[in-house]
Amino acid sequence: MIDQRLYEEFRDIGRDIFVTGLTSSHGGNMSVRVGDKIIIKRRGAQFGRLKHSDFVETSFQGKDSGIVRASTELIVHRAIYEKTSALAIVHAHPRTAIVLSLSRDEIIPIDNEGSYLLRKIPVVTVEMASGSKEMAEKVSDALRGYKIVMQRGHGCFAIGQTLEEAYHWVSALEEVSDIILEHKLMGEEMIEYRKHSESYAKW
């Protein structure tokens, strides 16, 4: 089961995700891969108040009863671990990024830090929004080429070698999205300052 060092990482990052408004009190989920097992937040646990008992250990292939308590999105997490080299996953509901995803097929940062870190974030459309096979396939396929993807109107999935890394991409995405939105609201023409910026769209 989860040891103290790993629990503290989950707890601290869960708290940060909640207090920075990247998800609602009970929305989103996160997991890490340990050997041939996944440790994932249980369904309905509060992101900002995670306890030892809020974690479920389940097999990689899913042949155990862990699924009874695990997050609804477990199927997506499994698909991501199967198709990518991810060791940790964060799924959150960043508001501005969700707003942008309603009208864009990709989010291309316009700020320097966002360009440097993310270059481009693809947006995938899923009919069955939560815990579906379709969602598992589309999101995991997209994450083969990117470290964070948006599901239109729902939220983002980010991967990393650690929870902290995946959280970083979520946080960066929301910052990128806030800047895009605020620049658009300001209504002024952008002065391009990045050499080869046209290539980010092809990233």
Place this chain on the structure above:
Amino acid sequence: MQGWAGKILDINLTSGSIETLPLDMEMARLFLGGRGLGARLLWDLVGPEVHPLSPENALIFTTGPITASASQTSNRFNVSTKSPLTDTILHANSGGWWGMQFKRTGYDVLIVRGKAAAPVLIEITADGVVIKDAADLWGKTVFETTEALGQSRNKRNVLCIGPAGENQVRIAAIMNDKERALARGGAGAVMGSKNLKAIVVEGKEKNQPADQDQFKFLLYETGKLLKASPLTSQALPEFGTAVVMNVVNEIGALPTRNFQQSQFESADKISGEEITDSILVKNQACWACPITCTRITKTKSGKEGEGPEFESAWAFGAQCGVDDLDVITEANYLCNDMGLDTISMGNTIGCAMELSEKGLLPGDLGFGQADKLLDLIHATAYRQGIGDELAEGSYRMAAKHNAPELSMSVKKLEMPAYDPRGMQGQGLVFATGNRGACHETGNMLGPEVLALPRLIDRFATQGKAGIVSVHQNSAAVIDSLVYCKFANMAVAEEFFARTLTAVTGVPFTADDLMVIGERVWTLERLYNLREGFTKEDDTLPSRLLNEPVAAGPSEGFTVKLAPMLQEYYAFRGWDKNGVPKPEKLKELGLDSLISNQ
């Protein structure tokens, strides 16, 4: 050529035959080049019945698809063979110019088999390939040989062995461009066993990217990342690789006096800062590399050369209890000239010092005896006196004196400059290394110490196996492309994938590369299993498992290997005996290799 030249040069020194074979492009897609392609070819060519120093062993020199493309650090190449030190599969890679130049001769791979009746060299130029008499070079040092054969940085490049290789010293290196080394595992002894003194290359062909626009964009973006990283733009250029000496010492992970302590009281005297302050003449770069981490140095006695790197400074410094930087630097020069692996040489001398201090080895050798280092290195290269024992590496030497536990090695390969009691993940890397205790095949210095890409708890064990596996897979694919791992400290795999795509015209994603890395790692594991290695070999010296660090920031820690190893096998899809499961082999496309056995 666009990525691959599509040709293998196959030379048999016994018969004198020289053949050009087509490169199997499906094999190239699955293993890329470098270490991966070398392992795949070795699997077919060198079976368990072959003694590493027999004519039946092969030396397989491989470049990668990005080699000579001018992408940053695209200068490296690899040699694969069966190791005379470890009896495992061996891969060793090197920077400089030779790899780029060999690729420009229009070949991806050079296979050398058999044994020449008398010393020879191979010359590969636009005029053709010839095997030449090298009787007049046999006995010469690396520096003498390199000069005699007309080394010219961008036009004509020399790879050779020194006296250590000729004398089949088990820790002998193959040297290129005078002072670059295919260092670890004794490839130099294999070359010596074939009576092959040198390989000289002059090439004219170019590796021209399939998508020039995208390649230029990636050069620009990669350049930005290398400039943005303090490690690649400041620390390595200013202080060289020894910039981490004080850092590793401060956290209590710098092995000292044959790993009896994990902090060296004089680390600052052998650090990158001290090298820059006292002996640095100038920086030097390998071909197409903006990092310039190589140190050109000069000692008080007026000797000048390359080094020392971090590992070499540690091996002759903290490991031997020596803090005289001039002596350490000249020990490094001498190893380069003799053609010796500095890590194994220094580590083995440290082992001999402990054996002697404990009364297990005759003589009065002891830690801190800087004045003995140069004589011991020279004696090793020529197998003279005690040098004949050192030439066997630390494990065989310690075992001969009934104390194999004092050899700080895994699978008989000497450990490098990290005490894994203070870096648990590094312990797992060493224990599971396919060529033995090696930091280059999954260096955890990044995540456990330098926060690259993220800082993780260096004493934690749960979840560590996955991170170790990913780093091992990543190192395997970087060694197959072949890129420099320092570039990877600033540039992520997705850039390598996109550059590979731009160069070859074949689409690759970052995750495709990670699968290739896993395939290479698993194939190497299969090779070792075929040689008779078992899970019992996935271990560490008992000192690291049972003797807690006595003092310092890592005080009280041993390596908690068992739980990490269990998690590691599970993560990799191997059974409890460390054997890859059939479904994993099928997933990686390696099942046909086993079914054909």
